Amino acid sequence: MRANLIDKYKDDVTSFSQSKGEPDWYKKVRLDSLEKADELSLPKYEKINYRSWRLDRPGSIDNSSANEFDRKPQANNYIYQAGDQTISMNLEDELSKKGVILTDIFSAMKDYPELMQKYFMTKVTKTTDNKLTALNAAFLNSGAFLYVPRGVHLTKSIQAMFVQDNSIDRDFVHHVLIVAEADTEVTYLENLVSEGSGHKNKANIVVEVIAADNSRVHFSALDQLSKDTTTYLNRRGITGNNARLDWAIGFMNDGDVIGDFGTDLLGEGSHTEAKVVAITTGEQVQGIDTKVTNYGKHTIGHILQHGVILQKSTLTFNGVGHIVKGARGSDAQQESRVLMLSRKARGDANPILLIDENDVTAGHAASVGRVNEDQMYYLMSRGIDEKTAQRLVIRGFLSSVISEIPEKDVRASLTQMIERKLVYGQK
Amino acid sequence: MSTLEIKDLHVSVTDDENGEGQEILKGVNLTMSTGEIHAIMGPNGTGKSTLSQAIMGNSAYKVTQGDILLDGKSILELPVDERARLGLFLAMQYPAEIPGVTNVEFMRAAINSRRDKDDQIPVMDFIKKLESKQDILDMTDEMSERYLNEGFSGGEKKRNEILQLLMIEPKFAILDEIDSGLDIDALKVVSRGVNSMRGDNFGSLIITHYQRLLNYIVPDQVHVMMDGRIVKSGGPELAKKLEDEGYAGLRDDLHLDVKLTDEI
Numbered sequence: 287m288r289a290n291l292i293d294k295y296k297d298d299v300t301s302f303s304q305s306k307g308e309p310d311w312y313k314k315v316r317l318d319s320l321e322k323a324d325e326l327s328l329p330k331y332e333k334i335n336y337r338s339w340r341l342d343r344p345g346s347i348d349n350s351s352a353n354e355f356d357r358k359p360q361a362n363n364y365i366y367q368a369g370d371q372t373i374s375m376n377l378e379d380e381l382s383k384k385g386v387i388l389t390d391i392f393s394a395m396k397d398y399p400e401l402m403q404k405y406f407m408t409k410v411t412k413t414t415d416n417k418l419t420a421l422n423a424a425f426l427n428s429g430a431f432l433y434v435p436r437g438v439h440l441t442k443s444i445q446a447m448f449v450q451d452n453s454i455d456r457d458f459v460h461h462v463l464i465v466a467e468a469d470t471e472v473t474y475l476e477n478l479v480s481e482g483s484g485h486k487n488k489a490n491i492v493v494e495v496i497a498a499d500n501s502r503v504h505f506s507a508l509d510q511l512s513k514d515t516t517t518y519l520n521r522r523g524i525t526g527n528n529a530r531l532d533w534a535i536g537f538m539n540d541g542d543v544i545g546d547f548g549t550d551l552l553g554e555g556s557h558t559e560a561k562v563v564a565i566t567t568g569e570q571v572q573g574i575d576t577k578v579t580n581y582g583k584h585t586i587g588h589i590l591q592h593g594v595i596l597q598k599s600t601l602t603f604n605g606v607g608h609i610v611k612g613a614r615g616s617d618a619q620q621e622s623r624v625l626m627l628s629r630k631a632r633g634d635a636n637p638i639l640l641i642d643e644n645d646v647t648a649g650h651a652a653s654v655g656r657v658n659e660d661q662m663y664y665l666m667s668r669g670i671d672e673k674t675a676q677r678l679v680i681r682g683f684l685s686s687v688i689s690e691i692p693e694k695d696v697r698a699s700l701t702q703m704i705e706r707k708l709v710y711g712q713k
Numbered sequence: 714m715s716t717l718e719i720k721d722l723h724v725s726v727t728d729d730e731n732g733e734g735q736e737i738l739k740g741v742n743l744t745m746s747t748g749e750i751h752a753i754m755g756p757n758g759t760g761k762s763t764l765s766q767a768i769m770g771n772s773a774y775k776v777t778q779g780d781i782l783l784d785g786k787s788i789l790e791l792p793v794d795e796r797a798r799l800g801l802f803l804a805m806q807y808p809a810e811i812p813g814v815t816n817v818e819f820m821r822a823a824i825n826s827r828r829d830k831d832d833q834i835p836v837m838d839f840i841k842k843l844e845s846k847q848d849i850l851d852m853t854d855e856m857s858e859r860y861l862n863e864g865f866s867g868g869e870k871k872r873n874e875i876l877q878l879l880m881i882e883p884k885f886a887i888l889d890e891i892d893s894g895l896d897i898d899a900l901k902v903v904s905r906g907v908n909s910m911r912g913d914n915f916g917s918l919i920i921t922h923y924q925r926l927l928n929y930i931v932p933d934q935v936h937v938m939m940d941g942r943i944v945k946s947g948g949p950e951l952a953k954k955l956e957d958e959g960y961a962g963l964r965d966d967l968h969l970d971v972k973l974t975d976e977i
Contacts, residue, residue: 664809667769668823668877669797678814678822685813685860 291424292321295344299424302347311403312395316424319413323420329546332604333634334573336544341488341518342417345457347425353451355481360695361445363388368449368481369456370428384438391429391461401433405465410494410524410550418518422459422492429461432474434501436467443473443693450489452514453482458489466501468526473504473692478519480512488516495523497531499553506534506691508700513540513570520546525556527582534690537564537572537593538703548577548606551585551616562591563687565704566599566631567711577606580616580646589620592687594680595631596711602633607648608640618648625683626656627676627711677708715784715800715884717768717916719743723778724760724767734775737763739941741779745934747884747916752927754920754952755938756960756973761920762806764938765887768918769803770796783885798827800884804874804891811861816873817843819861820880827881846879850906867894875906886910887918892926904929924956937963940971 299320303313328342358366358374365375365388372390387398394402407413413423430446450458466472478491489511497503503523511517517539523531531549549558558578566572578587591603607618622635637650657679665675681688681704688704691697724738737760745751755761767774768781770793780787788796811819820843825833843857850872862870871891878886888907892900907917907930919930927935927949935951936943939960944967945951955963964971 658809661809661811663771663793664805665811665819666792666794667797667803667805668819668881669794669826670822671794671826672792674822674826675794678819679811682811682813682860688813 290324291344292317292324295320295347295424298347302427306392308392308395309399311399315407315413316426319420319423322414323417323424326414326417326420329416329418331544331546331573331575332636332638334544334575334602334604336542336571336573339516339542341490341516342421344421344425345488346455347427347459348456353453353482355449357447357449357479357481359445359447359477362442364445364447365390365430366447367428367430369451369458381440385435386438386440387431387433388444389431391426391431391463394431394463398431398433401465402431402463405494405496406463407494409496410522411492411520418490419492419520422461422490425457425459425490426461427457427459429463432462432464432472434466434470434472437469439471440473443475445475445477447477447479450478450480450487450511450515451482452480452485452487452512455485456487458487458491458515460489460491462493464493464495464503464505466495466497466503468499468501470498471502474506475693475696476505476507477510478507479510480515483512483514486514486516489518491517491519493521495521495531497523497525497529499526500528501526502530504532504534504692506696508536508696508703509539510703511539511541511543513568515539515541517541517543518546519543522546522548522550523558524550525553525558527553528555529553530557532559532690533561534687535562536687536700536703537562537574538707539572540568540570542571543573545572545574547574548579549587551578551580551582551587554582555584556582557586558588560589561687561690563684564591564593564601565596565707565711566593566601567596567707569598571600573602575604575606577608578618579608579610580613580618581610583613584615585613586617587619589622590686591622591635592684593623593633594625594627594683594708595633596627596708598628598630600632603635604638605636605650605652606638606640607650609643609646609648611642613643614645616643616646618646619650621651623652623683624654625680626654673712676712677705680704680708714913715747715916717745717885718782719764719768719779720782721779722764722767722776722781724763725775725777726763726773727775736777737941738767741941741943743936743943745885745916745918748913749934750911750917750919750930750932752919752921752932752935752952753938754922754924754935754955757922759938760941761938762889765803765889765918765920768887769793769801794826797883802878802881802883802886804878804886804888806889806893808862808870808874810863810865812863814861816857816859816861820877823877823881842880846876849879849909850876851902852876868896868899871895871903872899875903879906879910882910882915884914885916885918887920889920890922891919892921892923900926901929924952927952939964939969944969
């Protein structure tokens, strides 16, 4: 029988916590989570089987990356990390004066213990949700904290670049906490990217977004983890009254990834649009479970997932729309569409609607199909070769999410990422 | 000079309901050269659009007999994109809409597909060319920046087909009912575009129901199709005669045993 996680890792976790100079409260969170992880199970997702990935077997907690990469975001307000190191960051004076906080997760524990104790894994994702969230808290070795105080509207986006390093043997256990207090507005763009090669690593990433009353939060992500990185990626949020939380996620990883996304619409009249595009290539498996739950009255939850599957890869989209009893006047809509470009590919689009209230509207659409022949014919009739035409049609198919991304240069980089992945997948 | 020859062309389409092939073209013969404009007229359901799709290489249309030759070489075995790069162009009756891909980007890709990888069209040259062609068609940059045909009105789509024609500059352009759904002003604009292409290096095959378009783009030859064949050829005056007497009149003159689709 395997040794308990707590027995096996207690000393490592404790000494890592000490090496980071963490406050006692967080060291306790780590050890409590480690203890609980033994009893918790892996999260279950319809039609996604990832048991063999061994995401629940931690490796070394130490995440120091000695390598420098040229990945600094082109933005005024940004944080750039490689492994557990913050390479550089900037927040305009004007924003810090207003009380905006942008910092790495270890500094946040030390410098803003009240905020962290109030919000870190207490409101959105809990350490007790499942084995992987418990392990995230216990083995946390990088991350960031963004705080927007009441009444502050950010006109420029905040960008984050998180580099996961495969030139060393290290788990990447990452946590991002975003708190947008009441009456705020913030646009956040996150890049997750692998660098280096030679080692196979696991990543456990949890992102929590709190969109308080009357806030507007726009969250975009461009994910490019490599084929050597096996990942659990959890991005979830909650909304206050009349809050709006929108997600635009480009899932362009090359490795095996579980994506657990969504929003709990707690506040009355709150609204979320969750948009995901994914491309899978090679023999990779990507499973994406996007779940929106309407708790508050008159809440609106929309899910849109578009994916393209090439070669021998597998892509599964689950869309879960859940309206709880009492959420009168709410709306849950979802659309999941998958394009198959290869007979050896496997794809699934599962719409799941759970409706426990009568006075609501809900709907779903799901399809698994092939590239539109009329569009292909039209493009090729102008001289464009088949592969290029295919990429253009696919880009059109994915455009619903691309066009959601607010920054022009980020849209352009997503388009480039799509192009790169498709060219690779067409080989 | 280039030539496009259609020899004894038979084309079938597969019926969606019973899966059986139905012969639409029953032996079409037609030869045209660059420098010439030919018009094909005919009642509904006689195979005019089938001819255009078969020339371009739409896989839904099966050539069962005969040949299509460009400069003496058969193109039947070539896929659509190769035919296009050899100089064929089809302005479609129902252009596809492609969201996420701008008109500009699409046209650049089309032009660059005809050039070497290390000799792609310089951006400034492309923009200059685009602006001059847009002017001919009274089009704005706004339209070119939009996604390909997405949300375009019927008239805008037709204009956009002609813009592509002017940008790509093919040897032979087939215009499949480019006049349908156009008001008289739009018809004039589209005709101005096609006429601007006229010259020794350009030939066009214009498919239309109505003589009206041929007032603006005067053809060198007019062919009348009925029941999958060309039944009569002549000069521009043939089109005028048809306008006066109708297709039924011509059919009776020629003693053809053909049922016209829309005949009462």
